[in-house]
Amino acid sequence: MSYLPSVQKLIDEISKFPGIGPKSAQRIAYFILKSDEKFVFELSESLLEVKRKVRFCETCFDLSEDVICRTCTDPRRMNQTICVVEEPKDVIAMEKTNEFQGRYHVLGGVLSPLDSVGPEDLHLKELLKRIDKESITEVVVCTNPNLEGETTALYIQRLLTPLGVKVSRLASGLPVGADLDYADEQTLTRAFTGRRLME
Amino acid sequence: MSYLPSVQKLIDEISKFPGIGPKSAQRIAYFILKSDEKFVFELSESLLEVKRKVRFCETCFDLSEDVICRTCTDPRRMNQTICVVEEPKDVIAMEKTNEFQGRYHVLGGVLSPLDSVGPEDLHLKELLKRIDKESITEVVVCTNPNLEGETTALYIQRLLTPLGVKVSRLASGLPVGADLDYADEQTLTRAFTGRRLME
Numbered sequence: 001m002s003y004l005p006s007v008q009k010l011i012d013e014i015s016k017f018p019g020i021g022p023k024s025a026q027r028i029a030y031f032i033l034k035s036d037e038k039f040v041f042e043l044s045e046s047l048l049e050v051k052r053k054v055r056f057c058e059t060c061f062d063l064s065e066d067v068i069c070r071t072c073t074d075p076r077r078m079n080q081t082i083c084v085v086e087e088p089k090d091v092i093a094m095e096k097t098n099e100f101q102g103r104y105h106v107l108g109g110v111l112s113p114l115d116s117v118g119p120e121d122l123h124l125k126e127l128l129k130r131i132d133k134e135s136i137t138e139v140v141v142c143t144n145p146n147l148e149g150e151t152t153a154l155y156i157q158r159l160l161t162p163l164g165v166k167v168s169r170l171a172s173g174l175p176v177g178a179d180l181d182y183a184d185e186q187t188l189t190r191a192f193t194g195r196r197l198m199e
Numbered sequence: 200m201s202y203l204p205s206v207q208k209l210i211d212e213i214s215k216f217p218g219i220g221p222k223s224a225q226r227i228a229y230f231i232l233k234s235d236e237k238f239v240f241e242l243s244e245s246l247l248e249v250k251r252k253v254r255f256c257e258t259c260f261d262l263s264e265d266v267i268c269r270t271c272t273d274p275r276r277m278n279q280t281i282c283v284v285e286e287p288k289d290v291i292a293m294e295k296t297n298e299f300q301g302r303y304h305v306l307g308g309v310l311s312p313l314d315s316v317g318p319e320d321l322h323l324k325e326l327l328k329r330i331d332k333e334s335i336t337e338v339v340v341c342t343n344p345n346l347e348g349e350t351t352a353l354y355i356q357r358l359l360t361p362l363g364v365k366v367s368r369l370a371s372g373l374p375v376g377a378d379l380d381y382a383d384e385q386t387l388t389r390a391f392t393g394r395r396l397m398e
Contacts, residue, residue, distance in 0.1 A: 002291060004262055006252050010245045013238070017227045026288055028216045032246060033253060033262065039212070040250045044243040046209045047231060051239045053205050054232060063203055063232065089225055092201060 007033070059130070061106040061123050063088045071104055078102045081138045082130065084156060086110050086149065094142060102138075105130065110148040111155055119155065127156075131165055138166040145172045145190075206232070258329070260305040260322050262287045270303055277301045280337045281329065283355060285309050285348065293341060301337075304329065309347040310354055318354065326355075330364055337365040344371045344389075 003011065007029060014025040032040060056062070057069035064070070071077060071091070081102030085091055091104050107122040130136060141156050143149035157167045173191035174183055183191070202210065206228060213224035231239060255261070256268035263269070270276060270290070280301030284290055290303050306321040329335060340355050342348035356366040372390035373382055382390070 004253055004264055006245070006249050006264075007262060010249050013242045013245055016238070018230050019223055019226060024218055027218060029249070030286065030288070031217050032249060037250060039215070040246050043212045044246045046205070046212055047239050047243045047246075050205050050209050050228070050231060051236055054203060063206060065203055065205075087229065089229070 056106075056108075059126075060104045061088075061108055061126070062091050062104055079134060080136055081140070082127070082134075082136050083140045083142055084127065085142045086144060086152075090142060100140070102140075103134070107143070107152070110143055110152045112148045122152070124156070124159070128159070131160065131163060136165060138168065140168050140170070142170050145170070255305075255307075258325075259303045260287075260307055260325070261290050261303055278333060279335055280339070281326070281333075281335050282339045282341055283326065284341045285343060285351075289341060299339070301339075302333070306342070306351070309342055309351045311347045321351070323355070323358065327358070330359065330362060335364060337367065339367050339369070341369050344369070 002008065010032065011022070011025045011029045014020060014028050015022055017025070020028070032043075053065050054063055055065075055067075057064040057072055058067050059072045060069060062069050062071065066073075078101045081100075082105050083094060083100050083102060084105045084107060085094065086107055086109060088106055091106065094100055094104075105123065105127050107124070107127075109117050109122055111117060111119065111122070127139075131139075139156065139160055141153040143152045153169050157169075160167050171194060172187070173194055174180070174187060180188070201207065209231065210221070210224045210228045213219060213227050214221055216224075219227070231242075252264050253262055254264075254266075256263040256271055257266050258271045259268060261268050261270065265272075277300045280299075281304050282293060282299050282301060283304045283306060284293065285306055285308060287305055290305065293299055293303075304322065304326050306323070306326075308316050308321055310316060310318065310321070326338075330338075338355065338359055340352040342351045352368050356368075359366050370393060371386070372393055373379070373386060379387070
């Protein structure tokens with residue numbers, strides 16, 4: 001005895017979601033079965049709508065409902081500076097700080113030999129084209145401060161420095177409000193070596 | 200700046216899934232955005248199909264594509280004995296053991312005052328009706344061996360014993376292949392108090 005075929009199919013499909021194992025998929029499928037029809041119809045429709053409406057901007061590869069996204073077409077944004085991030089969600093995180101006024105470029109991932117993601121799998125060719133076409137002078141690499149993110153940042157730095165582009169990286173150190181005592185050694189080491197003179 | 204409305208809507212809906220927080224919902228939404236159209240269409244269709252085809256059996260409340268499920272209509276199953284479980288997935292777990300030949304009854308949850316689930320929220324009224332109608336003599340309560348499951352089992356025992364029904368409970372103890380050293384105290388206590396004479 002096993003699941004009804006239609007239920008098993010749904011469980012199999014949900015299992016493909018990132019971070020969802022067979023047990024969680026099963027729980028979600030039951031949740032769907034117990035939910036009212038309206039919710040399931042809306043969810044089904046949302047899936048189709050997102051797929052129909054949302055694409056990746058052809059310039060920066062952020063999510064967009066048009067061929068070119070709102071940030072890329074915004075005349076109030078500063079030109080010549082590009083912030084490079086891993087994923088569209090990182091654009092939103094950066095925008096919340098109100099610190100950056102330039103343009104974005106979404107890589108669509110990070111270099112990760114273990115997951116067989118190489119430079120050709122990221123939007124690096126397109127970044128090089130923009131450097132030239134948009135006369136970019138500074139690139140701020142905002143990949144995550146982990147092994148893959150650092151490797152990718154280094155790769156980009158080596159790629160762009162010969163072209164005369166200033167490449168910078170987000171500072172690494174203790175998060176605001178953190179407790180020294182609870183910081184891991186790597187973070188504390190970075191905070192120490194990156195210490196700044198108080199003026 | 201925030202997500203495109205269609206993406207935000209999908210994230211909000213996915214956040215309602217059990218065990219899925221906003222961050223996981225975001226990750227799943229990106230996964231959907233990156234997936235090929237075929238997968239998303241099939242997923243959207245599966246959701247509707249499950250909702251259209253699958254219902255709860257009117258006798259035992261297991262999942263079914265008919266008004267009465269396959270187990271309830273199977274003439275080879277023994278009558279007079281009912282196995283009470285929390286959820287449809289528990290029926291599948293029990294069936295895999297090939298130990299039980301009787302009928303099932305799915306409660307659709309467990310008593311849980313903290314989640315405001317009371318007796319009236321479970322299929323207990325329907326169980327009482329079946330006891331009478333199907334001349335049930337034994338009920339095996341197979342709720343989970345945790346606080347809610349035990350409470351529910353006790354409730355059912357008190358409900359059915361006065362009716363002359365034999366109520367039993369799954370044995371609690373060390374799982375097969377376990378290491379005594381790694382067993383938690385409650386499990387070891389149960390295994391000890393439930394010790395059986397070797398004959």
